[in-house]
Amino acid sequence: MLSALDDDACRAILEATTEESLTATEVSEQCNIPMSTAYRKVEMLTEADLVEERVRINTSGKHATEYRKCFEDVRVSIEDGDVAIEMTAPEADGEPAAGASYAVADD
DSSP, X not given: OHHHHTOHHHHHHHHHTSSSOEEHXXXXXXXXXXXXXXXXXXXXXXXXXXXXXXXXXXXXXXXXXXXXXXXXXXXXXXETTEEEEEEEOOOBTTBOOOEEEEEEEOO
């Protein structure tokens, strides 16, 4: 997760997908990155649970995968050699959503 947040292209994708869901093609165009990079970075963000995948259903019958940022804040803390990462989900209908927490032991 921290590697994804440290990556310039990933941060650009997170910013672009804050307000709307985008396909990899739209990510490539909006973030001015090559398609191969867009696919690689959205995969990295998906694996880090920073974006969620959805299926965009088109009336033409051809469906596309789209991506959207799925957190509001990320907090990282270190205590007694352990790294804890807490993600706050975006508010839905004005109500704060529950956060997800991850604990990473420093071995």
